[in-house]
Amino acid sequence: MTTEEKIKQWCPQAETETAGETVVHVPADRLEDVCRRLHDDAEEPMDYLRDLVGVDQGEGCLSTYYQLESSRTGSRVMLRADAVEREGRATLPSVSGLWKTAEIKEREAYDFLGILFTGNPDMRRLFLREDWNGYPLRKDYDMDSNPLDMGNEENADVTEEFRLMPDGTLERRENVVFNPDDFVVNIGPQHPSTHGALRLRTSLDGETVKKIDPVLGYIHRGIEKLSESLTYPQTLAFTDRLDYLSAHQNRHALCMCIERAAGIEISERAQYIRTIMDELQRVASHLLFYSCLVMDMGALTPFFYGFREREMILDIFEETTGGRLIQNYNMIGGVQADIHPDFVRKVNAFTKHMREIIHEYHEIFTDSVIARTRLKGVGKLSREEAISLGATGGTGRATGWSNDVRKRHPYALYDKVDFKEIIYTHGDSWDRYMVRMDEILESCHIIDQLIDNIPAGEFRVKVKPVLKLPEGVFTASVESSRGEFGVFLMSRGDKSPWRLHFRSTGLPLVHTMDTVCRNGKIADLIAIGGTLDFVIPDIDR
Amino acid sequence: MNSFTKYVKRYWRSTKSLVGGLRISIKVFFRKKVTEQYPENRHTTLYVPERHRAMLEMPHDAENRHHCIACGLCQMACPNGTIRVVSEMREDAEGKKKRVLVRYEYDLGACMFCQLCVNACPHGAIRFTNEFENAVFEREKLHLVLNHEGSTLAPPAAKKENPVNA
């Protein structure tokens, strides 16, 4: 029995929409029940909430799309629920009791669309200022309603929670984040090791961390809103600026999604190039991860080792793509330009060099007793917690959760190459670190299999200059350098998307901070932040 | 006694691991340095790959002619509104009305180097160059006009096809 049939059985009112990808439309009052049954299903528990996307369907209809995946079988299902109006506000029942990651994702939907999730303990705004007017992703949002405010933003120490009473009314309660006598330190937004403008309000007891409340949105650029007024090729340029250390993979995901929707088949040569570039990008990102982690832990010398080798990759990128950090390489239908004549030789030289030099990284840092004692057993995350929090990528794989999209839902050439999914089981900082270090070599292994066999052919198929996608919902996901990066694209048959949403890899990771850092030391907090490896522009889209 | 031997063993292992670190760092100490001495190496070892996108340019030939027909496709392709093509209708010698480029305005400060304009151009009239030293003190200096003073349209025979659209 497929998952859709099961849902139909539990809830006969459910309708299936098949424009684009299959979506099961569930009425709001049955949502909680259906989600619980899916989550607790015996054979195929849908225990991983990939993403939660709020959409304004127009004509006052707000809805939320839930993308679920089973960590056991890897099967996926997408639900849709339309918000119900109560006391003048659009409401939906919260699913944060089932999937912890919903806590923060529902806040995002609330922030941008004003959907109130009843039962979510934290209904503050996530990215925007607390005194913001209106909900910007609604189609009727007035762009002039929020003039630039240079005033100070006061952060409330309490959160709002709304409960749905049996008689259909809403009851408002307050949950306390910090007590007045808590010693709260602002780590960020300007701080050497938050890797960008992230602010962690941290309450301390001496050196020990008691609670962390992340405050986001300092560099939010409204990319999702911007995309709604741009053509499909124009939206591509933003993806490189999300997680700039996974620029290739992000753009790969969006290109793949658009190609899927438009029914474009790309050449095998382009597939090879994309896969190799993705893996080079992953190595570059993991090298930077190493550099940043060692610097966060106070060792400045190995920091430069990582940068030394990363520079070689950036040089290779620049020769072929014309960009070092922002490459603009993947295009709808293929890639921007053919590989540079020196590409194959240089990539071969790089993988050889990387294998020879990586022992230095290990001898100076990994083997050092200081690094071991600082990372081992610190910031533990269990497999169940990781799945519930949606902490994908190296963080999830360090807990024993096999979540590699390349293995579970292969795209490009990943079903043709031989590679291991690196899994560790303790879920501590050390395992998160080792997953990445091992993946460097694994990625080199993938590159080696492809680089000498790039088939001849065109690097880009012809695409209509003005691209209109058929109506429907389309998704794509790739394994970016730090987790599952997903694209949710809703088209109304126009030349620009109705709604374009990116699954941020970093948002669940920042949400994880509070769980893993409790009872650690301040120094642990910094090291855990380093091993979780989030990139802020990816969170603040 | 067992815990004491453990203690001594741990002592020894830790010391060994720390000495290993010292060994690597002193090896690198004597190795050749990787620093690139920019700007001294500007004319010697500095290597900027040909495809590097630093600044939009409209190539002109020896007779001060370009290939831009002022169709405005680049302006439409630009996500940031970086390009503004100012054109006017002029009568040529045969009395046919023709669109002619007056000013090709480009705001380097707003450009995000996505290459959509170059891809969109049907005649290869614009391209990205390697001149990356574009820092200026005033924002106004980033507003550039790409067509030269008094330039004209090259005859169709000299037109190049855009390699991307080919």
Added chain:
Amino acid sequence: MEQSFLDYYSLEPVTRWIHDTLCGVMPEGWAVFLEGLVLGVVILLAYAVLAVVLIYMERRVCGAFQCRIGPNRVGGKGGLLQVPADVLKILTKEIIRLKNSDHLLYELAPYLVILASVISFSCLPWHKGAGVLDMEVGILFVLAASSIGILGILLAGWSSNSKYTIIGAVRSGAMLVSYELSLGITVLTVVILSGTMSISGIVESQADGWNIFKGHIITLVAFVIYLISGNAEANRGPFDLAEAEQELTAGYHTEYSGMHFGFFYLAEYLNLFITSGIAATLFLGGWMPLHVAGLDGFNAVMDYIPGIVWFLGKTFFVVFLLMWIRWTYPRLRIDQVLNLEWKYLMPLSLLLMLIMVVLKVYGLVF
């Protein structure tokens, strides 16, 4: 022969002659005052010059460890004027007065830190007969004087009225108090070996061989322990928890600007020099030349090299060792720092001292 050259270089006759001449023209009190004044100026000058040299050295050495060149533009090819230029810059910076801070203590703190390091600096045996502050319990005096610096750090952290600085200050308090122990014990080990607490006496006692060779492996291990705890005392990586840039932005001196910050910075580098200088004195024979028993010709040649060259050479060698350590390891966590001291270094140094006493009593040292 050997002794005569050492005597030839000795500064004692010169200083005595100056003192006698001055006493001839003025009362002795005035003469001592004048000498003190001149010496004070000389020490402060040497202090400043050495700080510049050390900062330059740190930046070059650290560059080399990190596969890069380091400062090489300002002032010719070697970048020699980089640090003086930075000093000029920092002198022109505004010293910011913080609202809601304890102004008196806030401004006193950098001076306390610099005072402590100048006093300990004055105790270094530069040359034969050139120890400025030389007393019978000289080495104890150095330990006592350098501890005043901790007070400055604590005051700086507390009076700035900032959460980051207070965490930094408390960390440094906990750390320095602990490491003072193993530092003191290793110093005592050498005192036992040399049989004196006077700094010049310790140097003199190494005329027939440096302490590091005299005490079998005991003094070698003591030397390493001294370096580790001295590094911690100087608040340098991997023990720079009090500053811990990545955690506390700049720790106890987060809120300082201009030359007040400069004082902390200066003191950090001079404490590095003092730690190395004391290490050179205690273990490497201070200004004593290298002598190898049985090689008289070699020994004579070594004697030609003046003591100050020996002293500076040894000190900078130790400084390099400390920089090597700093630019290799990640920072320790606060509980590891305390573990290392109380579980590993302290017991070991106590053991070393005990063995040293036994060796000394039975006359088993060289």
